Amino acid sequence: MLRIDFNSIVREAVESYDNSKEIASIIDISAKVSTNHVYRIKFADDNIIIAKLSYFGKFEHFVEDHSIINSLANNLPAPFENVLARSLIKGNSLFIHRHKGEFIDAWVVFYRPIQIKKKLPKKLTENQIQKLARSFAQFHKACHSIKNTLPPSSKTLELDINHLLAILKTKDGQHEHRMHIDLIREQCHLFLENMNELGGQNLPTIPVFVDWNIGNFSVTPQLDLFSRWDYDWFRMSSRMMDFYFFSRVVSQVGDKTVFSYEIDRLMEERFVLFLQAYHEVYPLREVEIRFLKETYRFFLLNYVVKYGRYFFHEIFATRLQQEVYNEHLPNIDQRFDPEPLLKALNI
Structure with missing residues (x-):
C-alpha cells in the first residue's frame, strides 16, 4: 500500500511560504470520517496556523474556491465579519502551495485559527x-x-x-x-x-x-x-x-x-x-x-x-x-x- 508523507508536504509548504519559520510541531486534526487532511502547525515563537491539504479534483478549482472564501471572509458585514477563517497572504496574493510528486499532486492553503464558541446539542428544542x-x-x-x-x-x-x-x-x-x-x-x-x-x-x-x-x-x-x-x-x-x-x-x-x-x-x-x-x-x-x-x-x-x-x-x-x-x-x-x-x- 502506497503511503504518502503528508507532514513533509506541509513542511515544504511552510518553507515555500516563509523559510525563516521554525516549526515546533505539526498535529493532524483531520475529521476521522473523512479523507481530508487538516493540520495544526505550531511555530517556535508559539504562533499557530492551520493547514489544509487536498489532492483530488482540479487545482484550478481549489484556488478558485479558496480565493472566493477568503474574499468572503474579509467582506462579510457584522455580525458575521469573523465567522470564517482568513487565509494567509504572501505579497499581494492568496498563498497556495502546489506539491507535484511522482505519486501525488497535492495543494496546501494556510488559515489563521478561528475561534469556537458553543457546539449545538445533538437534538434541538x-x-x-x-x-x-x-x-x-x-x-x-x-x-x-x-x-x-x-x-x-x-x-x-x-x-x-x-x-x-x-x-x-x-x-x-x-x-x-x-x-x-x-x-x-x-x-x-x-x-x-x-x-x-x-x-x-x-x-x-x-x-x-x-x-x-x-x-x-x-x-x-x-x-x-x-x-x-x-x-x-x-x-x-x-x-x-x-x-x-x-x-x-x-x-x-x-x-x-x-x-x-x-x-x-x-x-x-x-x-x-x-x-x-x-x-x-x-x-x-x-x-x-x-x-x-x-x-x-x-x-x-x-x-x-x-x-x-x-x-x-x-x-x-x-x-x-x-x-x-x-x-x-x-x-x-x-x-x-x-x-x-x-x-x-x-x-
Missing part, C-alpha cells in the same frame, strides 16, 4: 430551531449582499452533473460504478431536465457551504452563528443547496455517529418549523421550495456518488453509496412532496 433558522437566514442575506464583490466562480451544478456523466464513459468510471451506471445516468438526466423545467439555473447564486453538520460550526449562547470551518463542499450556487443539511441539524433523529442521507428529514415538522422561522427573515420563493428536491438529488450524485471515495474513508463511502443506489435515489420522487412545505409558508 423547537425554540432553538427557530433561533438557529433566523441566524442562518441573516447569514444568507449577508452573503447575498456582498456576492457581487467576490471573485468569479466557474463551477455550476450542470457542469458537475455533466462531469459525472462523462466519468461514466471512462474505464475507471465504468469499473467503479459498474453495477449502477444506468441508475446514475437516469438520475443525472432527471436532474438536468427538472432543473431546466424549474429554471433552477436562473436562481440567484450566493456562497454556500452545503455541509452544515454540527461538527462544522459553532454558535453563541443565543444560537447566533459564530464561526464556520470545513470548506470542502463550498460553491457558489442557490441558497437551497444548504437546506438539506439544515434539515439534518434540526431533525428529530438528531446527530448520530452512524449516519445516512435519507430524504425524510425534509418532510419533518421540525424542518417546517425551521423554514417558517427562516422565511420570516429572508422569504423563500415557490420555485426554491420545489427546487429543494433537485438540490438533494444533486448532493447524492455529486458528493456521495462521484466524490464519495474522496470525501469519506472507504468503510463509510461504500455503505453510503450502496444506500444511495438501493434506497435514496430510487425513492426521491415518491418521498418528497413540496406541497406541505409551500402550504406552511403560505406561498
